[in-house]
Amino acid sequence: MSDTADAGLLEPEVVATVRGQPMADWPRDLYIPPDALEVFLEAFEGPLDLLLYLIRRQNLDILDIPIAEITRQYMSYVELMKDLRLELAAEYLVMAAMLAEIKSRMLLPRPPASDEDDDPDPRAELVRRLREYEQFKEAGRSIDALPRVNRDVFTGQAAAPAMQPAQRQPDVALGELLAAFAEVLERAEMFTHHRIEQEALSVRERMSETLARLDGQRFVPLTEILQPHEGRPGVVVTFLAILELLKAALIELTQSRPYAPLYLRSAGVMGPSEAAQ
Amino acid sequence: MTEPSLESILEAALMAAGEPLSVDRLRGLFDDAVAPSPGAIEKALQRLAEQLQGRGVELRQVGSGYRLQVPEDYAHWVSRLWEEKPTRYSRAVLETLAIIAYRQPITRGEIEEIRGVTLGSNIMRTLQERGWVRVAGHRDAPGRPAVFATTRDFLDYFNLSSLSELPSLLEIGDPGPEHPELDLEVPLQREPSAGPEDDPHP
């Protein structure tokens, strides 16, 4: 909008007709040619904005508004606006009415008895609003000046490495497992007569381990499974595990002749007859 | 290879993400058993920020976490990469955004009262579509009007880590060129003023 500033040097002629009166002059402060007026009006964000402009234009203290002068100017601007942008005018007219009201109140003589507190300066509320508006007008400008993504700063990005999209596994707490087991047992007790047999978990574990060692078709000597270095308890647990595994038909025990070494092999991998060799 | 340093891992993740990552999300890069403490993550980020001094990239804390970004000093060159000029926002949008940012949570009516004009519906739509403003709730008043607040995206976009980093509201005594486009440069002298509405963090 720098063109509007330059345009202030233009010589005015009859520039507008207001209430049937040809206007040879724009109001003193409005150095704007007619064809720029609409642009000019759009430069204001509302009546408060215009009022601020007028105050600044006159180099007036916002806290000491000469209401009469401001009202006069304001009204002439509003007249111009009404001609050009009717839909804009309503809010400006409200402000004009408010200014006129303040002006009239200030012209009235003050009752001598009245207290300062009871009869505050009618300009106070206007000043408060103007100050507040001006703050946010400035704040809008400050925000506009903040560094902005893709204007002033740019988010850094590098290509991601080749990855297999891994599926993350759920976490399970030991307590959950225990609770699940307790629930199963409770149900089993209620609905079936499944007998939970007494076996120490160490035997269960050894059963699994022994099965793992017998993985495949190989015959393994019993002496290889029973490890003396584990001590008496270890050997006993292993032995119990072997008995359990035999009972559960999970392994086979073979002996080629009486008193020959005993061999273990996992069951069910292959037919016993073909596996004997 | 030797295990990469914590700060390099964080750098790699921030690079690959291309968006801000919270300390929590950074901890999530590791198995629970070996995840560094939030404090250790923060310290490593500090080291990373130092390592990046003077480089074409910097570590910055914004609303939704940490991100790697090209510093402003490089905008002159980097902006050449894109033909398009970044969007300009109207004064109405910026003023409304400012009022919401400083006065949130705030109703439409309160915004209109401060600006002295009706709020065009496109202004709030623009702000919400950009993801800068959201309806934060409803006031328990007749009509239950919506109250608006700014989002983390707002902070991210304007390079802020929190609302407290917003520039403080000017004292009204501050001189400032009004409509410089209208050839208005007047030195102003006003009494210093301070009211409750000067508080930038209500």
Next chain:
Amino acid sequence: MTEPSLESILEAALMAAGEPLSVDRLRGLFDDAVAPSPGAIEKALQRLAEQLQGRGVELRQVGSGYRLQVPEDYAHWVSRLWEEKPTRYSRAVLETLAIIAYRQPITRGEIEEIRGVTLGSNIMRTLQERGWVRVAGHRDAPGRPAVFATTRDFLDYFNLSSLSELPSLLEIGDPGPEHPELDLEVPLQREPSAGPEDDPHP
């Protein structure tokens, strides 16, 4: 500020672009009058590549130019950014795992007998894929059914050195006179919700 180095400007541009940039496009960052020669750009890229050694990002030449990329060594951590949130295991999975843990080695049929329902095939697959359960052998019975057992990974995950460290039912407050066989001697640590007093003996 002092003028940034050429390699920092290139780094900034590559960082902001997030896609490969050709030497030509990199030259386009500068005004024609001051644009470095292609050779100077290439040399600066070389220096940049050296500066990035051991970092969470590296410079790589690809078909359409140069780009910054997170080295594959970091894939392990970085891939976590895109992982889906783990879903929880169903009760069926947990119960099956518990039965296998406490009653191993055990066939599918026996598990079904205890749970009183047919075992969905996906349950055993889930447990085997997780590496917690394996086929430990086959029972010499009609159909030669597989028997299942827990693995070392299972123990590792639950921080147990052996199955005998699995807690007894007492720990969840079941005094279990009906299950005396489960009355393993383990120091008690009950969950607060279910103490023995909550479960009067029948």
